Amino acid sequence: MGSRLLKFFDNIESYICRSLLIFFVVLLFAQILSRELFDYSFSWSEELATYSFVWFVFFGASYAAKLGAHNRVTFQFKALPQKAVNAIEGFADLFWLAFNVYFIWLSYDFIFYKMNAFWKSQTLGVPMKYFYLIFPIAFTLMSIRIIQVNYYKLVKGIDVRDPEKAEVDKMLEEGLADDAGADR
Numbered sequence: 001m002g003s004r005l006l007k008f009f010d011n012i013e014s015y016i017c018r019s020l021l022i023f024f025v026v027l028l029f030a031q032i033l034s035r036e037l038f039d040y041s042f043s044w045s046e047e048l049a050t051y052s053f054v055w056f057v058f059f060g061a062s063y064a065a066k067l068g069a070h071n072r073v074t075f076q077f078k079a080l081p082q083k084a085v086n087a088i089e090g091f092a093d094l095f096w097l098a099f100n101v102y103f104i105w106l107s108y109d110f111i112f113y114k115m116n117a118f119w120k121s122q123t124l125g126v127p128m129k130y131f132y133l134i135f136p137i138a139f140t141l142m143s144i145r146i147i148q149v150n151y152y153k154l155v156k157g158i159d160v161r162d163p164e165k166a167e168v169d170k171m172l173e174e175g176l177a178d179d180a181g182a183d184r
Contacts, residue, residue, distance in 0.1 A: 012141075013059045013060070013062045013063035013066060013141060013145075014063055016055075016059045017056055017059050017060050017063060020052050020053075020055055020056040020059065021056060023052055024048075024049040024052040024053055024056065027045050027048060027049045027052070028045070028046075028049050030042075030045070031045040031046065031049075043123045044123040044124050047121060047122060047123045047124055048124060051121075051131050054131075054134065055134050058134045058135070058137075058138035059134075059138060059141075061138060061142060062138050062141040062142045062145055063145075065141075065142045065145035065146055065149065066145040066148065066149065066160075067160065068149050068159075068160040072089070072092075086153070086154060090150060090154065093146050093149075093150055096146060097143055097146050097147070100139045100140075100142055100143040100146070101143060103135070103139050104135075104136045104139045104140055104143070107132070107135035107136045107139070108136045110132070111129045111132050111133065111135070111136070112129070115128065115129055115132070117129075
């Protein structure tokens with residue numbers, strides 16, 4: 001039971017992103033059908049789909065941090081030894097982590113102390129602080145993922161990489177092996 005729960009929390013962003021994607025696509029599809037077939041429009045559906053999409057994007061950013069898939073300029077690292085690359089990337093991640101912690105504090109302060117309590121969404125009538133909660137949640141998750149990726153990389157020696165790059169490397173290795181076999 002503990003292993004499944006740990007696996008669930010390790011993939012929480014993926015599950016949330018999938019659910020949100022399904023939700024806002026179905027919601028927008030229902031809105032289109034309602035307009036076209038019944039000449040009726042739900043006033044709240046587009047607003048809810050928009051907020052769902054925003055939440056989807058921020059959970060997706062956290063998921064990308066888990067995969068080590070955020071864009072980095074790495075060309076200049078090819079000439080450096082791996083320890084120097086690890087040090088530079090570790091410093092960059094430390095800077096990123098500091099930014100996230102500062103942003104978590106700013107967003108929490110804004111949502112709970114500075115935001116007007118009477119601000120409500122236009123058509124849903126829901127207090128806006130519930131929609132803005134994605135900022136401290138996503139940046140906290142992203143910070144946890146930054147620490148997790150660096151732990152895997154620096155302590156366990158596991159290089160968490162962009163899955164697309166891993167696929168490209170695998171295809172290149174297979175292609176080179178096929179070429180070597182053809183030369184014989």
